[in-house]
Amino acid sequence: MSLLSLKFTQALAQGRRRVPLPDTRERLLVSLLKKRATAHAIGADELEAILRDQIRWAMPTMDAEGGRQVRQG
Secondary structure (H helix, E strand, O other): OOHHHHHHHHHHHHHHHHOOOOOOHHHHHHHHHHHHHHHHHHOOHHHHHHHHHHHHHHOOEEOOOOOEEOOOO
16 A cells, blocks of 8 residues: 555544544445545545445345345345
8 A cells, every 4th residue: 555545544534533424325325435536536546446345335236126225234
């Protein structure tokens, strides 16, 4: 991990202490998308890949009939 990535993750951790946890899936996704966009903007490819995985995990899934299901796990 580069020095820039380390500083970025430290800044994120510091921000987490000040901001309460998101209370809905939608707010969680908004938060992750903003972080991913910032990681992309500064060229933190490894961090962006990690955030993309978290975003995929946090996305709701659809069943065969198109009904929304919340992923468990």
